[in-house]
Amino acid sequence: MNPIIQHVRDLIKQGKRLDARKMDEYRDLSVETGVVKTAEGSAHVKLGKTEVIIGIKLSVGAPYPDTPDEGALMVSAELMPMSSPKFESGPPSIKSIELARVIDRGIRESHAIDQKKLCITSREKVWMVSIDICTINADGNLFDAAGVAAIAALKDTKYPAFDGETVDYKEMTDKPLVIDKVPIPVTISKLNDQLIVDLADNEEAAEDGRVTATILEDGTICSIQKGGPIPFTSEELGKVIDLAIEKSKEIRAKL
Amino acid sequence: MALKVENKSIVVPGETLAEGMDFLPGEGAFREGEIVISSRLGLVNVDGRAIKIIPLAGTYLPKVGDRIICKVFDLTYSGWRVKTNTAYAAMLSMKEATSEYIEHGADLNKYFTIGEYIVAKIINVTGQNLIDISLKGPGLNKLKPGRIIEVDPCKVPRIIGKQGSMVSMVKNSTGCNIIVGQNGLIWLRGEPEDEMLAIECIKKIEKESHKQGLTEEIEKFLKDKTGGVIKKPPVMEEDEPRERREPRRDSRSPPYRGGPRRDSRSGPRNFNRDNRRQRR
Numbered sequence: 032m033n034p035i036i037q038h039v040r041d042l043i044k045q046g047k048r049l050d051a052r053k054m055d056e057y058r059d060l061s062v063e064t065g066v067v068k069t070a071e072g073s074a075h076v077k078l079g080k081t082e083v084i085i086g087i088k089l090s091v092g093a094p095y096p097d098t099p100d101e102g103a104l105m106v107s108a109e110l111m112p113m114s115s116p117k118f119e120s121g122p123p124s125i126k127s128i129e130l131a132r133v134i135d136r137g138i139r140e141s142h143a144i145d146q147k148k149l150c151i152t153s154r155e156k157v158w159m160v161s162i163d164i165c166t167i168n169a170d171g172n173l174f175d176a177a178g179v180a181a182i183a184a185l186k187d188t189k190y191p192a193f194d195g196e197t198v199d200y201k202e203m204t205d206k207p208l209v210i211d212k213v214p215i216p217v218t219i220s221k222l223n224d225q226l227i228v229d230l231a232d233n234e235e236a237a238e239d240g241r242v243t244a245t246i247l248e249d250g251t252i253c254s255i256q257k258g259g260p261i262p263f264t265s266e267e268l269g270k271v272i273d274l275a276i277e278k279s280k281e282i283r284a285k286l
Numbered sequence: 287m288a289l290k291v292e293n294k295s296i297v298v299p300g301e302t303l304a305e306g307m308d309f310l311p312g313e314g315a316f317r318e319g320e321i322v323i324s325s326r327l328g329l330v331n332v333d334g335r336a337i338k339i340i341p342l343a344g345t346y347l348p349k350v351g352d353r354i355i356c357k358v359f360d361l362t363y364s365g366w367r368v369k370t371n372t373a374y375a376a377m378l379s380m381k382e383a384t385s386e387y388i389e390h391g392a393d394l395n396k397y398f399t400i401g402e403y404i405v406a407k408i409i410n411v412t413g414q415n416l417i418d419i420s421l422k423g424p425g426l427n428k429l430k431p432g433r434i435i436e437v438d439p440c441k442v443p444r445i446i447g448k449q450g451s452m453v454s455m456v457k458n459s460t461g462c463n464i465i466v467g468q469n470g471l472i473w474l475r476g477e478p479e480d481e482m483l484a485i486e487c488i489k490k491i492e493k494e495s496h497k498q499g500l501t502e503e504i505e506k507f508l509k510d511k512t513g514g515v516i517k518k519p520p521v522m523e524e525d526e527p528r529e530r531r532e533p534r535r536d537s538r539s540p541p542y543r544g545g546p547r548r549d550s551r552s553g554p555r556n557f558n559r560d561n562r563r564q565r566r
Contacts, residue, residue, distance in 0.1 A: 033401040034473070037431035042478060049433065051478040233433070 039237040043223045049233060055274060057229045060285050062179060064187040069200075072188025072208065075167075076180035079231065082114075082167035085180040087160060087188045089208070091198055094150070094157040102149020102157040106135035108164035108177065115169035115232070130164065133174055133216065133256045134181050137245035138162070141214035141253040143185065148209055151193075158190075160208070171231040174243045175282070178216035183286060186210050214253055215282050217275040218243045221261060226270055228278055242271050246279035293332045296342075297324045303337050314339030329496070342496070346372050346439035346469040348411045353426070355434065355467030356419065358402045361394050368404065368419065371436070371469040376417035378406065383421050403429040403473070405465055425465075430522070432463070432475030435485055437492045439470035444495040445488060452491065452501060459508040460484040461517030476519065483511055 039049055048054070058079030067073035070086035094101060108131035110118040118124070123131075138144065149158040162184070164177045185208060192202035220227050220241040222234070230238060240259030244252055252272065257263070263271065289309065290302045297303065303315055304322040311317045314326040315337050324330075328339040348354075348370065356376060360367035365379040380388055384397060398404065405426050406419035421427065437445065446453050446466055457464050462476030462484045474484055487508060494500055 032399075034403050034429045034431050035433055038433055038475065041431050047478050049478055049481075051482060 033236075035233055036237040039234050040223055043225055043227070043237075046225075048227070050231060052229075054225060054227050055278065057278065057281065058231075060179065060282065062183045062286060064183050070184075071191060071200075071203070072184045072186070074180045074183035074187060076176050076183065078172060078176040078179075078229070080168055080170035081172060081176045083173065083176045083180045084165045084167055085177065085184040086163045086165070087184050087208075088163070089188065089190060089198075090159050090161070091151065091156050091193060092159045093155065094153075098146070099154040100150045100157075101146040102144075103159040104135070104139055104144060104146065104162070105159065106131045106138070106162045106164070106181070108134070109166070110169065110173075111166050114166040118166075118169065129256075129258070130173055130177060133243055133245075133254070134162070134164065134177050136254040136256070137178055137214045137216050138181060138185070141212050141245060141247055141251075143182065143210055143212045143214055145209065145211055160185075160188075169232065171233075171235045172218055172229050174216055174218045175229065178214070178245065179282060179286065182210070182213055182215070186213075212247050213283065213286065214245045214247055215279040215286075216243050216245045216254075217278045217282070219271045219274055219278075221259070221263060221267065226267065226274060228274065242268070242275075244272060244275040246276055248283070250276045289332065289337075291330050293330055295330050296328070297330055297339065298327055299325055303330065308335065310336045312336040312338030314341060341440045343438055344440050346370075348372055348374065348376075348408055348415065348417045349468075350408050350411055352408045352468040353405060354408060354419070354469040355403060355405055355429070355465065355471035355473055356469070358398050358400055358404065361400065366394065366398050368406070370417060370419075371439070371467075371471055372415075372417075374415045374417055376406075376408070376419045378404070378419050378421065382409065382419065385422070398428065403434060405429060405467065405473075429465070429473050430475065432473050433481060435472050435474070435488065437470050437472060437488060439468065441492045441495045442466060442468055442470060444500070445472070445491050447501065452504065455501070455505060455508065456484055456487050457519050458516055459512050460487070461519050463519045463522055480517070483508075 042048060061077045063075045065073060066075040066084065067086045071089045072087035073085060075084050095103065108127045110124065110127045112118045112120045144160065151157055162181055166173060188208040190204050190206045192199040192204055218241055220230050220238045222238050238259060239261035240263060242263060243256045245254040246252060289304045291297055301324045302321050303324055305320055309322050311322045314328060315322055315324055322337055324339050326339045326341050328341040331338050331340050354370055356368035356370045358366050358368050365377060365383065368376050368378055370376045404421065406421055407423055407426055408417055409420045410418040453464055453466055460476060460480040460483050462474045462480050464484065465473040472488060474481055487504065490507060491500065491504060
């Protein structure tokens with residue numbers, strides 16, 4: 032077996048981690064907003080060596096026929112080849128689709144954005160919110176870094192000028208995008224039957240399974256995603272949820 | 287008839303190092319008529335009559351006899367192909383990998399499988415830079431669990447130090463087992479905090495390798511961090527008994543004792559004494 036993976040697993044068995052962190056300890060998290068001038072809202076999040084930039088674009092378009100008075104929400108993720116030797120350019124990989132979908136579900140199901148408020152004229156014109164995730168450096172736990180960046184960028188978003196026909200992106204209004212709730216995703220991984228948070232890249236290579244739970248202020252769980260080949264037992268899942276709620280409070284304080 | 291540059295000064299490619307026949311071009315230098323010219327960016331090192339250039343940075347060039355750390359990435363019918371941290375892959379043939387008898391059609395994954403790392407010795411480099419490696423010799427083996435870091439291969443002699451002084455100082459201060467490959471890959475294992483200190487220390491040596499009196503500086507750095515406590519690294523366990531690695535005494539073929547083959551391609555041994563790296 033790869034010596035690095037085996038080393039990570041051996042250490043975890045002894046209750047230690049490669050970077051001497053505790054099992055439930057996050058790396059340093061920093062959030063900076065308004066980093067991209069051409070976007071309506073943006074955020075740059077650093078989680079240890081992991082770095083993610085998210086830009087929000089607002090455009091006007093026709094609503095979906097089944098939701099004529101609701102705006103649209105789109106999330107896309109690009110795993111930049113420069114951010115990790117594991118990422119290649121080309122069509123979106125499974126990893127990038129999963130990242131985008133987990134972030135999308137967290138925001139959509141938490142009702143952070145009231146999509147009815149994005150409606151301009153029913154059946155004709157609605158605001159469409161695109162969230163673009165862009166990795167700068169991928170050293171593990173992109174889910175949590177991107178989730179924090181997404182909500183920070185949405186909070187930073189302001190509407191561009193709109194005269195009823197065209198959108199003028201050169202002119203910004205003071206009207207912010209209304210964010211009702213702040214969903215925070217917390218990823219908890221299972222490795223050698225231990226539950227660990229915030230895995231670095233070399234630890235992610237050794238993980239057995241993971242659960243990403245998106246948590247609201249009051250502890251409501253609005254989405255859960257399970258990944259990896261090894262299943263979680265129901266007791267473990269209970270522990271995962273308790274830990275996720277506790278950790279989401281910690282992250283929320285830094286936002 | 288004299289040296290045109292000062293010893294230990296930095297030169298650029300094309301710079302005249304010496305005039306006349308009193309000096310000989312070493313590694314990183316060449317002669318053109320009456321003058322010796324540098325072919326690399328680096329520090330001048332005058333050793334007797336020989337002038338060589340110690341490069342400041344660069345990739346690893348495989349040399350016979352070097353101990354390197356490499357990663358298995360392919361299995362073939364006759365052995366394993368490994369990545370060597372150079373532009374060229376190396377070949378580990380079945381014969382050089384183990385002294386065990388491998389049956390025809392045996393599953394080679396049993397011995398080494400893709401993703402594993404090995405410490406090996408270069409036994410042959412052809413003109414086309416095809417590299418052959420061997421696992422026969424002391425300390426050559428599959429790598430145990432641990433972490434692997436990458437450093438500039440040009441800084442490896444400095445990390446090892448004279449007779450391995452620098453690396454043993456780091457080992458004894460941090461209590462980590464460390465294996466340095468000439469190709470710039472370093473394996474280490476210890477407690478997580480100790481590993482992190484060892485990595486910090488190695489990165490410091492790499493960054494300040496041009497300095498004089500670096501050994502003292504590193505000694506002080508380690509003393510400040512550890513409080514002067516000497517922590518011997520644990521003795522590395524061998525996962526297979528040594529006897530099994532001895533060549534089988536077989537009447538059909540004489541036992542191969544290991545070491546570089548002295549055939550017509552590899553040339554005489556110790557061709558250029560300066561080219562030999564300091565080794566532990």
